[in-house]
Amino acid sequence: MSAQPDLLYSEEEEALRAAVRDLLADHCDAPGVLARAESDSPHDRAAWKALTDGMGLAGLLVPEEHGGQGATHREAAVVLEELGRAVAPVPFLTSAVVATEALLACDAPDLLADLASGRRIGTLAVALSVAPGAAYKVVRHEDGTLHGELTGIADAAVADVLLVPADDGGLYAVDASAATVTPQVSLDLTRPLATVTLDGAPGRLLGDAEPAVHRALRAGAGLLASEQLGLADWSLAETVRYLKERKQFNRPVGGFQALKHRLAQLWLEVVNLRAAARNAADALTTGEDTQVAVAVAQSYAASVAVHAAEEALQLHAGIGMTWEHPVHLYLKRAKADSLAYGTAGAHRTALAGPVDLQAP
Structure with a gap:
């Protein structure tokens, strides 16, 4: 054992x-x-x-x-x-x-x-929304060149090399200068998405796409939980700090019982997320129960990060609704992360089999 x-x-x-x-x-x-x-x-x-x-x-x-x-x-x-x-x-x-x-x-x-x-800088040319083990779009490999269009590729605009899966089962390295990268409208302004178009781009065969993509997406999903933990932790800490400083009826707003209860509930969620995220990172390190640990972390992380950012925005009151305050960036990142590398629902479905707990 x-x-x-x-x-x-x-x-x-x-x-x-x-x-x-x-x-x-x-x-x-x-x-x-x-x-x-x-x-x-x-x-x-x-x-x-x-x-x-x-x-x-x-x-x-x-x-x-x-x-x-x-x-x-x-x-x-x-x-x-x-x-x-x-x-x-x-x-x-x-x-x-x-x-x-x-x-x-x-x-x-x-x-x-x-x-x-x-x-x-490299980026895997698979849509940011694809979960580990899920189907993903490939391009056509023909006469040694690649043809096709891939959408929802994160950080493609800043990449120097694109790792592109093709219909022959291979993963190809493509110089970003040989592709057309078109920015997409992204909710998360700090992690922009783009459409990558290949029209006869030369590619260097690196290996089999399926195991490489699965490994990459599994690590991405598992470690994304730690990013979501950071988002949630900042949202909680910044909200507590603000409520200690802001006064109403000549007393700190944070002293009101109703707000204390909301912050206490959020603190419990963040602590639980830390345990799930750390477990996923440790499982990726050791290789033990990785699928379960990653699925558990992503089943839980999205709702906590979004809830924390929503509470931060609401409890900052008027200033939280302005573009001058950074809290809207955290909410947008949290919402975008909730779809990245698979939704919570997709991970719960993936979790059901290994733990022998089938969905109704």
Whole structure:
């Protein structure tokens, strides 16, 4: 029988959290994120450069022999918690996790090294809404070139290399300059989507698409829960801080019993989400009960993150409804994340079989 996992944060993980939080405070403050979200270039390349060049975080999951850090999904989860807290517009989840996991299932050490160094940004050309194990759209492979259109591709606008599944069962690396990337209207202004059109683009065969895509989406779904935890944790902490400062009838609003009850309920939800997210990250690290742990985390995470952001917006009252306050970015990210890598319903359906609890 395997030992019970230790889901508490290690000293190294807490040190990593502190370093990432300090860096984001300098490079990814709320006014800066708000300004970028309203611009034509929402991605924060300066913050991404600081995360990759300064801390080597793009290569966190890449083995040391390929130029990476050789860390585990637990460390990546801590980084995603902090990126969620800052609603940071950087492609860590899409490039350093999902695209990297797809490459780890193939034989492409040069591309892995490029992504690990931060020299290039990669994205898996599968719609952000696709759940692990679900069907996904492919392009046509004909005479050594790729033809077709793929929609809902996250961070494609900033990618240098696209990992594209084709109808022959292969996964191909396509230089982004050989594709037409058209921005789509996205609810989440900090993680924009795009349509990728390939019209005779050359592609380099990396390996079989199905195992690579499944591995990538499974890691994406599991670690997305940590981002959702960061969103929820910020929403709760910021709301508590605001309600302590705002006064009504000459007393802090946070002292009213009805609001205390709402915050206490939200705190319980966030604590439970932390346990589920940590369990998913640990399962991805050890490879034990991964399918169940990821499905449990994603069955629960979306509702908590959305609820936390909704409470933050409502309890900030008038200021929360303005575009000058960042809470709307958290609500939009939480709502978009609730559809990313499969809905909660899709994950509950996937969970029913392994735990022998069929839906009615």
